[in-house]
Amino acid sequence: MRKWHRWISVFFGIFMLWIAVTGVLSQVAVLWPAGAPDPALEAAATPPEGFVCPEGWRCSPPRATSGIRSMVGLFHHLHSGETFGALGTTISVLSGFALIFFSISGIWLYVQMWNNRKKRKLTPRWFWK
Template structure:
């Protein structure tokens, strides 16, 4: 298990770091955009709202709101097409693997040291 954990961390470490950074930047941009009023886009030429409906134009993204969408596309891999989306999904799967394999390795090391008179079964060493 340790060999797989080590080799996969070398392959996916940079991708997971990229996903973490873009996710954090996306949240920060969303917090900044929440404080700004949403601009209202004009209705397309020739558009007539039906009498039975109330039509509101969709806000046009600009400033911080445009960054939120762009960072989300980077974070999800959509900016790089199907290959980027597949890499983002593989990185998420690798992150789940690292969490479980790291916990498994810790339990194995803890069990190995639990009987050691030098360590006395402490949680961290």
């Protein structure tokens, strides 16, 4: 299991770092405080005269976005791999599977080390040197 853990991490480590960074950036962009409303967007958001919102619909003007908040879509496309086409999306999905594998194999390796310590009658601890 350790051999697989090492070999897969060599390849997917770079992609998982990319996914982690772009995922954090997309969340930071969403949580970033909104700036002052853009008057040009506000003017464009007013419906034409005589427009009536259909029953059951919620008609609201688009939110004015500026600065880092306007980059949420870009960060999402980078995060999902869509920017790089089918190959990027495939690598993104495979990186997700690799992350699942690393989680399961990491727990498996930890349990094996725990059991080996117990068999050698060493003091079982959560974390050891």
